[in-house]
Amino acid sequence: MTQLTRKFWGWGYEEVKLPEAHLQKFTQLLQLTLGIKQFETIAPPSLESLNLRVPRFALPAELQPICSSSPYDRASHSFGKSYRDIWRGLYGQFDNPPDYVAFPSTEDQIQQILAFAQAEKIAVIPFGGGSSVVGGVEPTQHRRYKGVISLDMKNFNQMLAIDKLSRTAHIQAGMYGPAIETALKKEGLTLRHYPQSFEFSTLGGWIVTRSGGHFATLFTHIEEFVEAIRVVTPQGIMETRRLPGSGAGPSEERLLAGSEGIFGVVTAAWVRVQDLPQYKATTTVKFKKFSEAVEAALQIAQSGLHPSNARLVDPLEAFGNGLGDGTHTVIILGFESAHFPVEDNLQKALSICKVLGGVFEANQPTPEKTQPDESADAWKKSFLLAPYLRDEMMQRGIIVETFETAITWDKFEVFHQGVNQAVKKAIQQHCGAGSITCRFTHLYPDGPAPYYTVFAKGEKGKELAQWDAIKAAASQAIVALGGTITHHHAVGKDHQPYYAQQQSALFGQILTSVKQSLDPAWILNPDVLINIPPQVQ
Ligand SMILES: Cc1cc2nc3c(=O)[nH]c(=O)nc-3n(C[C@H](O)[C@H](O)[C@H](O)COP(=O)(O)OP(=O)(O)OC[C@H]3O[C@@H](n4cnc5c(N)ncnc54)[C@H](O)[C@@H]3O)c2cc1C
Incomplete structure (x- = not known):
């Protein structure tokens, strides 16, 4: 098989090209909606042109064999994959690369790296697939550190064991989504956790960011599947007990899930897996009014039917x-099961939609155990190509980015209006032309997880400042109107000030105390999740 090369500045592989028709459709749509006559394209920089800062410290002999200072490794570990990241990559702004990238294969090696970093005041950034969109893998600029090591977990890539009786799997943290599913599929099993970034993200990254898979109801966040975790911290190894459930005090796993690399490096986890689904049924329903579709989503969420997909799309x-x-507003409805036919459930969900004015074509839904219907399939393709498309649009100077949240049903209407108003105002003020769209990625009985996409006209060289202004308006509105700054994208550096606003003051103190006891030298992922307190600086 040909070896593919990951882009050091953007999403995915260099070699993957978007289908021409797909690209043309979007370019035309944007020309029309944003009033752009001709696109001026920006070419990504060459690796040779980057001129990276020389490493600021020397490595001890024992770490040299597992560390790299190659321009490719350092550049591709400088950023995650948010709009902010890709924009800086595209414009060649690699001002703060990690000094080295470490590729440990054993926990002993991780401990050696942490010991060296503690002794020398060097920051260590755990790195999974690098798909963070919140500044989670970006090296700190804090002046208290002599330098930065990015610690890439890609060699922790083994399926260690499968316990078929308990239906759990022991998986190393650096294993990527496709490798996990390939290994489980051989046993007729699946983790059934598919974030959009699935191809380029890892189990460890998912756990510490509390990632959300694309199934709409029931088990949406990865922590629902985590049975036990093993973490290397600067203070030693922490391993939680394998249990199907436990009422013994606060949960250790839940403290580590969402810790975003600031407490330790996750090396492996036991996760709950499932039998491969055999029965599937999918269809799409159209609504004239957005509000009718929202009401249908609410009723489906509270119906106990638990669709695997119930994606409302404006x-x-x-x-x-x-x-x-x-x-029309569309709801993509899908049901699946490893054990039971799901047609009945789909019909029940469709009858909810019908009462609320939902329309679906006569030849839908698709029969059981067949391919998904064409519209739902078009959505799936488009969903997977979206990150590649974003790179292409950015090269044409378009500002394109998403943000996401969750809110209870009682507040949704006012919240949605408020967020839209704030974002439209910011788009108008900073870009002149643009739009915001919405879909629900997840549905809970008590509220949806709205996911917004912004397209706006960029001014060459100023697009990042324009986006930062829009994002600030969106984030302020979200927190002020009672939502969460993130439903599944995590906190990182970018959301940290808003996370601080939405959490209780005492919880902030608790997080700082845990950090202090596991990482007293504050070497792990500084500035992420919590601020470095003044007494540490
Ligand atoms: C196009 C696109 C689509 C996305 N879609 C989704 C989605 O559908 N759902 C979703 O939840 N998120 C999504 N994301 C965000 C991102 O993919 C998730 O946050 C993902 O969980 C990150 O996994 P990763 O392996 O890439 O981690 P990284 O990006 O490498 O790291 C994320 C954070 O985890 C820490 N970390 C990584 N590995 C470890 C480890 N082993 N031990 C300790 N700390 C570690 C890092 O320091 C960092 O703070 C998307 C991102 C992009 C670019």
């Missing part, structure tokens, strides 16, 4: 993704 976003002509 008209403009639906159009962009091949789901109609842009005049």
Whole structure:
């Protein structure tokens, strides 16, 4: 098989090209909606042109064989994959690369790296797939550190054991999504956790960011599947007990899930897996009014039917993704099960939609155990190509980024209006032209997880400042209107000030105390999740 090369500045592989028709459709759509006559394209920099800062410290002999200072490794560990990251990559702004990238294969090697970093005041940034969109893998600029090591977990890539009786798997933290599923599939099993970044993200990254898979109800966040975790901290190894459930005090696993690399490096986890689904049924339902679709989503979420997919997509976003002509809000409905036919459940969900004005075509839903219907399939393709498309749009100077949240149903209407108003105002003020679209990625009985996409006209060289202004307006509105700064993208550096606002003051103190006891030298992922307190600086 040909070896593919990951882009050091953007999403995915260099060699993967978008289908021309897909690209053309979006370029035309943007030209039309943003009033752009001609795109001026920005070419990504060459690796040779980067001129990276020389490493600021020397490595001890024992770490040299597992560390790299190659321009490719350092550049590709300088950023995650948010708009902010890719923009800086595209413009060649690699001002703060890690000094070295370490590729340990054993826990002893991780401990050696941490010991060296503690002694020398060097920051260590755990790195999974590098798909963070919140500044989670970006080296700190804090002046208390002599330098930065990015600690890439890619050699922790083994399926260690499968316990078929308990239906659990012991998986190393650096294993990527596709490798996990390939190994489990051989046993008729699946972890069934598919974030959009699945191809380029790892189990360890998912756990510490509390990632959300693409199934709409029931088990959406990875921590629901985590049975036990093993972590190397600067104070030693912490391993939690394998248990199906426990009422013994606060949960250790839950403290580590969401810790974003600031307490330790996750090396492996036992996760709950499932039998491969055999029965599937999918269909799409159209609604004239957004509010009717929202009501249908609410009723489905509270019906106990637990669809695997119940993605509400607003008209403009639906159009962009091949789901109609842009005049209707769409709900993509899907059910699946390893053990039981799901047709009945789909019919029950459709009857909820019908009462609320939902329309679905006569030849839908698709029969059991067949391919998904065409519209739902178009959505899936579009979903997976979206990150590649974003790189292409950015090269044409378009500001394109997403943000996400969750809110209870009682507040949704006011919240949604408020967020839209704030973002539209910021787009108008900073870009002149642009739009915001919405979909629900997850549904809970008590509220949806709205996911917003912004497209706006960028001014060459100023696009990042323009986006930062829009993002600030969105984040302020989200927190002020009672939402969470993130439903699944995590906190990182970018959301840290807003996370501090939404959490209780005492919880902030608790996090700082845990950090202090596990990482007293504050070497792990500084500035992420919590601020370095003044007494440490
Ligand atoms: C196009 C795109 C689509 C996305 N879609 C989704 C989605 O559907 N759902 C979702 O939840 N998120 C999504 N994300 C965000 C991102 O993919 C998730 O946060 C993911 O869980 C990160 O995993 P990773 O392995 O890439 O971790 P990284 O990006 O490498 O790291 C993320 C954080 O975890 C820490 N970390 C990584 N590995 C370890 C470890 N072994 N031990 C300790 N700390 C570690 C890092 O220091 C960092 O703070 C998306 C991102 C992109 C770019």
